[in-house]
Amino acid sequence: LAINAWEDALKIRPRDPATLNNLGNVYYDFQNFAAALTHYKMALKIEPSFYTAWNNLGNTQMELKDPRSAVESFKKSLKLFDEDPAVHGNLANAYFELRQVERAKFHLRKSLDLGESAVSHHNLAVMEKFTREDKNAGVHYGKALQIRPDYSSARRNAGFWRRRNRDVEKILEGEGEYQGWALRSFKGQGSKQNRRFAIDEARDPFWAPKLR
Numbered sequence: 001l002a003i004n005a006w007e008d009a010l011k012i013r014p015r016d017p018a019t020l021n022n023l024g025n026v027y028y029d030f031q032n033f034a035a036a037l038t039h040y041k042m043a044l045k046i047e048p049s050f051y052t053a054w055n056n057l058g059n060t061q062m063e064l065k066d067p068r069s070a071v072e073s074f075k076k077s078l079k080l081f082d083e084d085p086a087v088h089g090n091l092a093n094a095y096f097e098l099r100q101v102e103r104a105k106f107h108l109r110k111s112l113d114l115g116e117s118a119v120s121h122h123n124l125a126v127m128e129k130f131t132r133e134d135k136n137a138g139v140h141y142g143k144a145l146q147i148r149p150d151y152s153s154a155r156r157n158a159g160f161w162r163r164r165n166r167d168v169e170k171i172l173e174g175e176g177e178y179q180g181w182a183l184r185s186f187k188g189q190g191s192k193q194n195r196r197f198a199i200d201e202a203r204d205p206f207w208a209p210k211l212r
Contacts, residue, residue: 058094092111
């Protein structure tokens with residue numbers, strides 16, 4: 001029904017980039033990523049400065065396992081508007097997929113400068129762990145759990161982190177800023193299985209009002 005409604009709207013305004021973008025979002029939600037890709041590209045052909053559609057195109061390219069193209073799309077989105085924390089987070093995930101980890105961390109820090117997010121703190125913790133910055137990883141796991149104590153990915157990965165970094169944890173707990181640290185608020189230690197530290201990805205599409 002949603003697809004039919006947006007397709008009907010597109011018949012009335014076939015060159016409206018917002019309608020094309022939003023129809024792309026419907027296809028995206030139904031996991032028809034090829035159709036979503038087509039509609040985002042159509043929107044951008046009409047309106048190249050549509051930063052929302054560039055972000056959505058990048059998310060779709062990530063779903064299609066094309067992180068290199070996604071990086072370029074997210075960069076174009078940020079060139080048009082560089083203060084959206086979600087786009088910085090999306091670009092970070094694409095860079096991490098390409099194992100350009102320092103660039104990924106830069107954009108996650110930028111995302112956090114623009115707005116606190118449990119997902120961004122968790123993902124930055126994973127990347128800090130990847131580059132053996134264990135203290136920084138612990139700080140960001142703690143911050144993720146302070147924001148969302150029930151965040152299952154952060155709880156699981158923090159449990160793995162604690163098993164391997166008891167000495168680092170003691171240092172963190174001794175620093176005044178981190179007294180009462182969130183990782184002490186649960187008893188989970190992490191299982192011996194499934195120890196792969198993985199980022200979480202929030203790829204919710206951006207919807208657009210009709211452009212006048």
